[in-house]
Amino acid sequence: MSDNKENADHTAENAKQSDAVRTQAESNESTTDPKEEEQAIAPASPEAQVQQEPITPSSPTVSEEPKADSSSTASENEEPEDTKDEHKDHDELHEDEHEDEVDYSKMSKAELLEHLAAIAQTEDGFKKGKKIHAIRNAYDDIFDKEKEKALSKFIQEGGQEDDFDYKLDDISENFEAYHKLLREKRQQNAKELEKQKETNLKLKNDLLERLRVFVDNDENTTSITDLRALQDEWKSIGPVHPQHNKTLWANFNALLDLYYDHRSIYFELKELDKKKNLEKKEELCVQAEELDKLENLNEAIKKLNDLHEEYKHIGPVPKEKQEETWQRFKSASDIIYHRRKKYYNQLKEEFKANFEKKSALADKIAEFAEFASEKIGEWNAKSKELQAIQKEWEAIGSMPKEQAKEINKKFWGAFKGFFHNKSAFFKSLDSKREGNLELKQKLVARAKELSESDAWAETANKLKDLQREWKDVGPVPEKFRESIYKEFKSHCDEFFNRKRGHNKEMESSYDDNLLKKEEICKQIEDLAKVDDLDPEQVYELQDQFNALGFVPKRAIKSIQNRYQAALKAVIKNTDNFEKDELDELKSLISIHKIKAGPHGDQKLQRKEYSLKRKIQTLENDISTWKNNLGFFANSKSAEKMLQEFEQKIQSAENQLEELKEELKLITYAG
Numbered sequence: 001m002s003d004n005k006e007n008a009d010h011t012a013e014n015a016k017q018s019d020a021v022r023t024q025a026e027s028n029e030s031t032t033d034p035k036e037e038e039q040a041i042a043p044a045s046p047e048a049q050v051q052q053e054p055i056t057p058s059s060p061t062v063s064e065e066p067k068a069d070s071s072s073t074a075s076e077n078e079e080p081e082d083t084k085d086e087h088k089d090h091d092e093l094h095e096d097e098h099e100d101e102v103d104y105s106k107m108s109k110a111e112l113l114e115h116l117a118a119i120a121q122t123e124d125g126f127k128k129g130k131k132i133h134a135i136r137n138a139y140d141d142i143f144d145k146e147k148e149k150a151l152s153k154f155i156q157e158g159g160q161e162d163d164f165d166y167k168l169d170d171i172s173e174n175f176e177a178y179h180k181l182l183r184e185k186r187q188q189n190a191k192e193l194e195k196q197k198e199t200n201l202k203l204k205n206d207l208l209e210r211l212r213v214f215v216d217n218d219e220n221t222t223s224i225t226d227l228r229a230l231q232d233e234w235k236s237i238g239p240v241h242p243q244h245n246k247t248l249w250a251n252f253n254a255l256l257d258l259y260y261d262h263r264s265i266y267f268e269l270k271e272l273d274k275k276k277n278l279e280k281k282e283e284l285c286v287q288a289e290e291l292d293k294l295e296n297l298n299e300a301i302k303k304l305n306d307l308h309e310e311y312k313h314i315g316p317v318p319k320e321k322q323e324e325t326w327q328r329f330k331s332a333s334d335i336i337y338h339r340r341k342k343y344y345n346q347l348k349e350e351f352k353a354n355f356e357k358k359s360a361l362a363d364k365i366a367e368f369a370e371f372a373s374e375k376i377g378e379w380n381a382k383s384k385e386l387q388a389i390q391k392e393w394e395a396i397g398s399m400p401k402e403q404a405k406e407i408n409k410k411f412w413g414a415f416k417g418f419f420h421n422k423s424a425f426f427k428s429l430d431s432k433r434e435g436n437l438e439l440k441q442k443l444v445a446r447a448k449e450l451s452e453s454d455a456w457a458e459t460a461n462k463l464k465d466l467q468r469e470w471k472d473v474g475p476v477p478e479k480f481r482e483s484i485y486k487e488f489k490s491h492c493d494e495f496f497n498r499k500r501g502h503n504k505e506m507e508s509s510y511d512d513n514l515l516k517k518e519e520i521c522k523q524i525e526d527l528a529k530v531d532d533l534d535p536e537q538v539y540e541l542q543d544q545f546n547a548l549g550f551v552p553k554r555a556i557k558s559i560q561n562r563y564q565a566a567l568k569a570v571i572k573n574t575d576n577f578e579k580d581e582l583d584e585l586k587s588l589i590s591i592h593k594i595k596a597g598p599h600g601d602q603k604l605q606r607k608e609y610s611l612k613r614k615i616q617t618l619e620n621d622i623s624t625w626k627n628n629l630g631f632f633a634n635s636k637s638a639e640k641m642l643q644e645f646e647q648k649i650q651s652a653e654n655q656l657e658e659l660k661e662e663l664k665l666i667t668y669a670g
Helices: 002-030 046-050 081-093 109-120 129-156 170-216 224-237 242-261 266-293 297-314 319-370 376-395 401-450 456-472 478-527 535-547 553-572 579-596 600-632 639-669
Strands: none
Touching: 109 129, 109 170, 129 170, 129 401, 170 224, 170 242, 224 242, 266 297, 266 319, 297 319, 319 376, 319 401, 376 401, 401 456, 401 478, 456 478, 478 535, 478 553, 535 553, 600 639
16 A cells, blocks of 8 residues: 555656646746747756856856756756656666556465566566565565464464474465565666666766767757757666756756757747647547546556656647646546545545454453463363454454554464463363373273173173273373273273174074973963972973073063963962962062062062071071070079060071071072
């Protein structure tokens, strides 16, 4: 944007200089009599008017700035050399001043390198200063953001900002190499221009001497063509050092004035030139008026500058048309300048809005620098929240340069502060994670030991317990997280794969067991229908049924129900059973019913434990009661109490026997 502003200022300055030259020329024309106008076809520049005296055929060239001479006339067909040379120097170093602008801010780093390389590979690429500057700014923005992100990542991963060393990638190294090449070419070109200016000074001094000889020769007073050739050669020589410009310009135009003083046809030629100049300037006015139709403002500005440059060098027009022509041209120019001003104002408002948005974000993340927590999840949640704000920040456009530095410092300062604190927090966790690693290594060793066991049910439960313990242990150092988990999982998988293989082998025998149990159920059902049922046959079939292994899961409930139903049918036919046999049979049916139900094994274990407690309690009571019998041996009055104790002991022993029988049945059924 600064380059555009310089272009606009340069254009405006050119317009002012043209106006100044034109005004001075008009002033001089107003004091020139017709006879003098006849000699004014190529009048001198404003600098020529400040000489002490005009150069005569015998006088030397002017070596210092002379005083004003009322007999001198103003030049309207030449621009002051010092101004023109400055423009020429500028144009040579900024050939792209008014080329179409490219929005490099939207390009990637690789695309910027491609554009810079294309410029560097052209012969005069170093002259495209505006493009090089814009590409450099866009590249620096990307480079700074990449460096900031790399630093943020480095800090997030536990690094210290002082230890951060950002290395250039291939694209950055190539970019810097091309940029250095262009800078060196530009410097070399500047040196060559300085040398060329010395050469140009000598050429112009030589030409002045030739012009002096030409003017002194009376035979050349009608040779307009030869004079024009000398003028064209003068224009083509190029710039010299600024301190020589005015003197050279004054000498050149003084000689021209002297030459035209010798010509009697000056006035006629001058009027003819003015009419031709008017036609040319009116054509430039038309072209300037057409520029407002161009949508591309930069293209319009460039073409307008070119028109101003051409307008300035055309020369004077008839006096009565001077102001009218200039105002027409100036009005067309003002329309373009107004568009440019409007564009700059709009851009300024956008930058201001971006500044306000980024200021709000900078205030928003200030609290992040003070965030503290003892929970990893909260740190990670805050990190995601901060990264979302970062994306929002990066999506906003540019800010005014004078304010950007302070806001950037505030935003990124809080950003770095948060991740510095986060890094410190995670460092404090390292010692805890080392302890967790030791615990998990012990679990891995235990899992490896259990993976070789064939106690399928028991080991499966133990491994499941280990897995629960594993989950309860906190995180380990990141570099061991995956490897130690894979090792633990491999041992668990090894056992459960072996267990599944074993189960597949066992399942093949379940169908055979089912067929055999169904046959036993049928035999018991047949016995229930026999009148003279032998209990031993029932017991034998029960033994056979219990001795068989597992059946398919789908048939467990149905076969147990059939088995219990068959036994109940036998109980109804109890004529041949003793009471104890019948009680035993009923107990067995009850036990098998419990075992066949949900959580049967656990219920039987609890019942077994309950029976053992009762047995132990009765045994202790019986032992105590028998010891107490000795107290009643020598007492006749205690005989009745003794009998009661003996009955109590007998009853307890009978109950004890029943409990032991029931315990045997449970043990047998299990």
